[in-house]
Amino acid sequence: MALRHAVLAALLDRELSGYQLAKAFDLGVANFWHALPQQVYAELTRLEQDGLIAGRDVVQDTRPTKRLFHVTDAGLAALDRFAAAGSKASFLRDDLVVKVQAADHVDAGPLIEQLTERAAHARAKLEHFEELLRTMRGDRTEEEFLRHGERIGPYLTCLGGIAFEQGNRDWCERTLAVLEERQARRARS
Amino acid sequence: MALRHAVLAALLDRELSGYQLAKAFDLGVANFWHALPQQVYAELTRLEQDGLIAGRDVVQDTRPTKRLFHVTDAGLAALDRFAAAGSKASFLRDDLVVKVQAADHVDAGPLIEQLTERAAHARAKLEHFEELLRTMRGDRTEEEFLRHGERIGPYLTCLGGIAFEQGNRDWCERTLAVLEERQARRARS
DNA sequence: CCGCTCATGTAACAGGTTACATGATTTA
């Protein structure tokens, strides 16, 4: 039941439509969770039924009518209970890691390709996150912002995304270097 | 269909029983994937039916009879196809991150507790992984081992685990520092 | 006029989690 609380957390800052939320969860914008649009819409329906969020229709002239949601007091209480309850460790679950585990028994070519892609993707996300951080803290320094800012949650999760992607990038680069060196050596012999 | 290939990858090094595999996937030993015992047993059944692994019964006098599995040629071919196919980026999906996203709206006490736990867990895993690396490379240096070792896949995934857990640990410590400083300041005022 | 964005879903399926079951042997 974590998507539920991820949606609540995403609605803390401002009212959002299902569409906006779906985009945020589909791409890496809401870097703290990932979900497909279908899941988001379904979860919004359930959340409203349970009274944890409330929606209001906003009629637009050129665009279709949308429904903006906000967190209710009951929703806030649910979030608080969720935050207080224990959570188990999260695991790394990544196809590419499985492939590297089998690296000695499979063709290294595609592996190198995928690791290169992944490293590039990690670098792109890092840039994006850094940009987000700059926007959030404005003209304040990071220390200043984290000490006195009144909404630091998204900043901290963004730092989490950066830590994750740095690990990703560094590992990809290291693994690439090893696999490429071995492949080059095999080609020479 | 990644558990399938994770099991194949785990069986590359040596024959294992369902029980041994289950333990490896349940705890963090097989640091490249996580799965519950029930999943592992079910997957082994399917893999054997599909001819990607083969098992032999080993009768023991004191212990129950166990079944040791090894990868077949068909299994190896399947792994190779899997490694060549594209894989999408993996996402960070972690309850604790959702909680931190909501940090400004929920009680910081439990958050601090959970972050402390998580940091300790990350440190423990790091030590465990470092130990594993030392065992795998023996008296060789890392460079030496990665250049000339004949089974480097597990070493590389272990490096991945280390990169992941370092990110985890650093982020937990940073977030802890911020939340604790803010909580202390609130208490004083 | 074709594809993209806005806006919202349904249905079927695959994969992961929780709960439960069995039974012998070794260790504290």
Place this chain on the structure above:
DNA sequence: TAAATCATGTAACCTGTTACATGAGCGG
């Protein structure tokens, strides 16, 4: 004698993914 380890599963459930559907406006 109670708990942990070895050894293997079944059944129900929850969550996530893939495929498909609808319809209006806007930009090239």
